[in-house]
Amino acid sequence: MQRRHLLAAAAAVPLALAAGTGWAQQAYPAKPVRVIVPFAPGGTTDIIARVVADRIAAHFGQPMIVENRGGGGGIIGAAEIAKANPDGYTLGVATVSTTASNPAINPKTPYNPVTDFTSIINIAATPNVIAVHPSFPAKDYKGFVEELKRNPGKYSYASSGTGGIGHLQMELYKSLSGTFVTHIPYRGAGPALNDTVAGQVPIIFDNLPSALPFIKDGRLIPIVVAAPQRLEVLPNVPTFKEVGLEPVNRMAYYGFHGPKGLPQEVVNKVYEATKKTLEDPDVRKRIEGTGSLIVANTPDEFAAQTRAEFEVYKKVVEQQKLKLE
Template sequence: MIRPLMTRPSPLARRRWLALSCALLGVAAPLAVQAQAWPVKPVKLQVPFAPGGTTDIIARVVAERLGGPLGQTVVVENKAGGGGSVGATETARATPDGYSLGMATVSTTAANPAINPKITYDPLTDFTPIINIAATPNVIVVHPSFPARDYKGFVAELKKNPGRYSYASSGTGGIGHLQMELYKSLSGVFVTHIPYRGAGPALNDTVAGQVPIMFDNLPSALPFIKDGRLVPIVVASAERVAVLPQVPTFKEVGLAPVNRMAYYGIIGPKGLPREVVDKVSSAVRTAVALPEVKKRIEDTGSVLVLNSPEAFAAQIKAEYAVYKDVVARRKLSLD
């Protein structure tokens, strides 16, 4: 049997083979990294308001328990300013790799973009909606020194003294601002707006009596209501709230259009992979299913929503349209 002669490859052939091998490894390495299951490091959940407000409360309650189903720590980071637009802008500009997520509210994805032409993000196209965690009633509260303690007396006092009183909000363009403007347009009362850098600071000054009125989210106001340091006047909710059974809704006082609840959801920058969206959504559902988490959220007066990304996107679009109309009809501006 004649065996074929075995020839050694030339130096040039060996160099070409090595170059090809390195090129293939260069392609395989990032593919291997991409194939790793997300997340492989801690995830940031940005709250676009100061600590102490409802957005912060909901974010921290859920984030504490997301680490289990995700397998990584979820770190809450507060970045206040611009009625929530500063933090929201950072989320919109983040790399869409799933490691920078943000809390979405009516203020950041509807009310503020509706009034502020300087906001650089489009709430309908620059985010990836993931899940709406909860819907929360808003409530008009007054300091105990206010002359009235019920809705009838509240309206009578404001109409008797137009321009005498002011109200605090989480910031110009926030839901507390625009929802109060919607209320003013329908009720015929006039109170002066005082914007703050978040619901927490605004609430602190209202509790201290520096500002007599606030249109706030129920979860952050409720502890002070229970302590008698704030008086609830009327709530924006489809039905009376179980924790405030004596307080009427706007519908009951003839102002049904003001019955718009706030939402607290999670979003990412546009282009977020569906794998990340689904994992975060599933992890939130797992966390909220824990009895202690569910109870902590519902005890604030919030209602769990836990909808799909598509449903959340539709909700954002609908709220944005509502507040664009409020701004146009009230001729509101940042000046």
């Protein structure tokens, strides 16, 4: 009897070990992954994150759940990403605002954009646009500048938040164009757009994807864009380079990153799944339809891009002597 019990126990050991090993080595991702968007719903960061998250499960094996953490020009959400457990189950969207412009101007940023994140993939690059409410006296760039110079301090502009790309690029524009408008920061592009479209603020500096639907509907008038060349969707709108302000002619980026120390397995899996998702014609159409350009670069390339952009904005802050309001 004892012998039979011993044999049964011995037979069970390999099964138990196999089950234990399988549990310990369960492939990533074994559950849904949270993706933090560091801005309020409705802005470009939110739009692009949700387009990818909606389709990635087929390549990833698990859904991505988008959560918005707006505030501080993106700093609040980005800080949450930086402090997350590096197990791959909390990722986030990296933007120029959170990894370059905001840290460059804000000495109290609670993270280092170069060392506190693991870059994974830059999803897309997007043009930026200055647009005005239809009630604004000017409807083109020449008239816009003339109106601002005739009435310094009369007008205000909305941005997605203090220290964000909209804030810093508009401040750079002001310094180079010799104009002055008052900054009105919001907790994301969505709220900023709402107030501009409603006529509460006459001017907005925004990413094109979130502003474009309102431009197409005639509820915002585009004045000038930051893009490599004139855009097919806005053929009559000049670029900043065309109007003699090339330093302002910088595009935004939106990519996945996570806290520092992400395992290579996690980086590889998210990168490959995102890259395959971006090959989907419908996904490409939805992103490119916003005026954005698909990038899909490698983790190393995205990390280098982030470092370079941060250095650019540090120089802008120093040269233009920009400070937080």
